[in-house]
Amino acid sequence: MFVKVSIKFFFFKLFLNFGASRVNHITVFMKNNDEILNLFEHYLGQLQLPKEPQRLYEPIIYSMSGGGKRLRPVLLLLCCEAFGGDATAALSAAAAVEMFHNFTLLHDDIMDNAAVRRGKPSVQARWGENVAILSGDTMMIYSYKLLSQIPSEKLPMVMEVFTSMALQVCEGQQYDMDFEERQQVSVVDYMQMIELKTAALLAGSATIGAILGGASAADCRKVYRFAQELGLAFQLQDDLLDSYGDERLGKKIGGDILEGKKTCLMLNAMSRATEEDRDILRHTHLDTTLSDEEKILRVKEVYNRYDIQRVIEQQISLRFDKALSVLDDLSIDGDSAEHLRVFARSLMGRKK
Amino acid sequence: MFVKVSIKFFFFKLFLNFGASRVNHITVFMKNNDEILNLFEHYLGQLQLPKEPQRLYEPIIYSMSGGGKRLRPVLLLLCCEAFGGDATAALSAAAAVEMFHNFTLLHDDIMDNAAVRRGKPSVQARWGENVAILSGDTMMIYSYKLLSQIPSEKLPMVMEVFTSMALQVCEGQQYDMDFEERQQVSVVDYMQMIELKTAALLAGSATIGAILGGASAADCRKVYRFAQELGLAFQLQDDLLDSYGDERLGKKIGGDILEGKKTCLMLNAMSRATEEDRDILRHTHLDTTLSDEEKILRVKEVYNRYDIQRVIEQQISLRFDKALSVLDDLSIDGDSAEHLRVFARSLMGRKK
Numbered sequence: 001m002f003v004k005v006s007i008k009f010f011f012f013k014l015f016l017n018f019g020a021s022r023v024n025h026i027t028v029f030m031k032n033n034d035e036i037l038n039l040f041e042h043y044l045g046q047l048q049l050p051k052e053p054q055r056l057y058e059p060i061i062y063s064m065s066g067g068g069k070r071l072r073p074v075l076l077l078l079c080c081e082a083f084g085g086d087a088t089a090a091l092s093a094a095a096a097v098e099m100f101h102n103f104t105l106l107h108d109d110i111m112d113n114a115a116v117r118r119g120k121p122s123v124q125a126r127w128g129e130n131v132a133i134l135s136g137d138t139m140m141i142y143s144y145k146l147l148s149q150i151p152s153e154k155l156p157m158v159m160e161v162f163t164s165m166a167l168q169v170c171e172g173q174q175y176d177m178d179f180e181e182r183q184q185v186s187v188v189d190y191m192q193m194i195e196l197k198t199a200a201l202l203a204g205s206a207t208i209g210a211i212l213g214g215a216s217a218a219d220c221r222k223v224y225r226f227a228q229e230l231g232l233a234f235q236l237q238d239d240l241l242d243s244y245g246d247e248r249l250g251k252k253i254g255g256d257i258l259e260g261k262k263t264c265l266m267l268n269a270m271s272r273a274t275e276e277d278r279d280i281l282r283h284t285h286l287d288t289t290l291s292d293e294e295k296i297l298r299v300k301e302v303y304n305r306y307d308i309q310r311v312i313e314q315q316i317s318l319r320f321d322k323a324l325s326v327l328d329d330l331s332i333d334g335d336s337a338e339h340l341r342v343f344a345r346s347l348m349g350r351k352k
Numbered sequence: 353m354f355v356k357v358s359i360k361f362f363f364f365k366l367f368l369n370f371g372a373s374r375v376n377h378i379t380v381f382m383k384n385n386d387e388i389l390n391l392f393e394h395y396l397g398q399l400q401l402p403k404e405p406q407r408l409y410e411p412i413i414y415s416m417s418g419g420g421k422r423l424r425p426v427l428l429l430l431c432c433e434a435f436g437g438d439a440t441a442a443l444s445a446a447a448a449v450e451m452f453h454n455f456t457l458l459h460d461d462i463m464d465n466a467a468v469r470r471g472k473p474s475v476q477a478r479w480g481e482n483v484a485i486l487s488g489d490t491m492m493i494y495s496y497k498l499l500s501q502i503p504s505e506k507l508p509m510v511m512e513v514f515t516s517m518a519l520q521v522c523e524g525q526q527y528d529m530d531f532e533e534r535q536q537v538s539v540v541d542y543m544q545m546i547e548l549k550t551a552a553l554l555a556g557s558a559t560i561g562a563i564l565g566g567a568s569a570a571d572c573r574k575v576y577r578f579a580q581e582l583g584l585a586f587q588l589q590d591d592l593l594d595s596y597g598d599e600r601l602g603k604k605i606g607g608d609i610l611e612g613k614k615t616c617l618m619l620n621a622m623s624r625a626t627e628e629d630r631d632i633l634r635h636t637h638l639d640t641t642l643s644d645e646e647k648i649l650r651v652k653e654v655y656n657r658y659d660i661q662r663v664i665e666q667q668i669s670l671r672f673d674k675a676l677s678v679l680d681d682l683s684i685d686g687d688s689a690e691h692l693r694v695f696a697r698s699l700m701g702r703k704k
Contacts, residue, residue, distance in 0.1 A: 056526040174408040
């Protein structure tokens with residue numbers, strides 16, 4: 001089977017060399033989203049991390065094999081293939097963004113004192129904080145090691161995108177922590193924060209894939225915007241589902257409300273509410289006379305008074321539609337665009 | 353003055369183009385160690401870090417401007433110039449290794465719960481642990497940002513050295529923490545640990561400088577060995593001075609003994625001592641009936657019984673002489689070698 005693909009690929013290269021433009025023939029070689037995911041999981045499974053020191057590398061293997069949806073590497077590989085690149089040659093870069101993402105989880109879990117990650121004990125809960133710090137550091141460095149395995153002529157540009165993305169994630173995390181202590185946070189502040197903390201990583205991953213696939217600078221910018229809008233929609237939906245999700249899907253509702261988190265729901269409600277309702281929004285989670293259920297109910301009553309669910313749903317749709325509209329404007333064939341659309345839909349996909 | 357240098361440089365380049373071998377003419381352009389340090393401090397002073405978010409970048413500026421001997425960047429720049437490179441073009445790489453070194457201090461101080469660094473409150477003591485984690489992460493990423501400003505054709509090789517060095521530092525730190533909990537640690541284990549934790553960073557910095565200066569692969573390997581041996585001598589001396597330093601120099605003696613740390617003194621003593629003396633070495637720091645002075649005295653009595661000070665001094669001399677002997681074997685002119693010798697001596701220089 002591999003031989004067959006290789007021969008096909010040989011003819012395809014020949015065909016390209018004759019200067020034909022990019023046409024539907026590419027689709028013969030394109031992988032669909034499941035194939036991309038399988039390819040990536042197979043690569044990760046074969047990745048040889050050092051064995052020693054055990055307490056440094058064991059938590060890394062635990063973290064990297066702990067599931068997760070592999071959104072960022074899959075998006076990177078899809079974008080690479082969309083521009084005619086070979087996903088196989090981009091696997092180390094895909095692993096780099098996944099390793100980086102998992103590094104942020106290790107350190108975020110220390111900062112949030114989170115005991116559980118993906119249904120299992122977090123690294124800091126299982127091995128302690130010092131191990132989580134140092135294994136996290138190692139993962140971040142290792143992500144650069146993986147990244148530097150790409151063709152050297154593309155390394156400077158990819159490094160720039162990766163490093164800029166990584167700094168934005170740190171800045172977003174800092175703003176997120178700052179917001180907890182700040183009295184006044186606007187909806188605009190919040191959108192800028194999630195653009196850094198959540199959207200930058202998707203946008204950077206997509207752009208690295210596009211660069212590796214050979215996209216033009218103009219297309220790289222568009223791919224960035226596509227993934228950025230998608231990332232914003234994704235985060236807004238994440239906030240929405242925390243208060244309005246379907247309990248039957250096993251997710252507990254109201255965690256953000258009980259923590260008094262400044263989510264997009266809270267901030268949009270604050271910007272619309274009367275002073276009296278604002279007081280409810282500000283103080284309900286601190287009210288020790290109320291049960292958890294009563295707190296959630298009381299805050300959601302205020303949300304409902306200002307139709308916050310619909311407001312956020314509209315914002316999500318706006319972002320999502322913007323993301324998809326950028327796709328129509330890319331110099332890629334129809335099947336590639338469809339793969340990216342499938343990805344975008346599945347990302348948002350708790351409700352199809 | 354700048355014009356003069358440029359014209360000289362032009363003729364020098366011309367001269368090189370005629371295929372002449374590297375001769376003493378180079379020394380006209382070479383900077384001595386103080387000039388190198390000044391050049392570096394000036395570069396750091398001009399470095400524009402972002403202003404926002406303030407709680408992310410302020411601790412980074414605090415850490416980077418908090419003194420320190422700038423050993424690693426100076427060594428990098430000296431090695432660059434030794435092979436005929438221009439230190440000015442290597443400043444971003446020098447800043448990268450200094451930024452990386454300071455990142456390790458931020459995270460080490462969390463792991464060791466250290467309140468003081470270079471006579472000032474540590475970042476974690478001043479801003480809290482979460483800030484120290486996240487600002488540290490940002491410094492590490494920023495070090496890659498600085499690194500990627502070098503000429504792109506050298507980026508892949510320099511990245512490889514930098515990343516390998518960074519991983520070794522993390523591994524060394526993990527072994528160091530492991531040793532605290534392990535009963536049995538040999539002198540060999542210890543030497544391997546400090547090779548990773550301390551020597552790798554000096555060796556990597558020197559090698560990056562050599563690469564940027566245009567050294568051959570063989571010379572790069574020698575430069576690595578020079579700095580590695582020097583780094584080992586430096587760490588052994590650091591251990592020695594903690595127990596046998598000069599109190600008049602303001603440094604408090606005996607900290608390692610009071611912590612029961614497995615230093616090279618302790619491990620060499622353990623390998624030579626009778627079972628009775630080993631018991632003293634193992635348990636004295638835990639003995640609540642003794643004052644600090646009595647504890648230090650009792651352990652040093654055992655050290656003295658086995659002549660540990662002389663044993664370690666011999667090991668230091670051996671490493672130091674090895675380092676210097678590598679210098680004689682490099683394809684660099686006499687003045688460059690002398691600059692590196694001056695650096696090596698000043699590094700060890702509490703006693704000349």
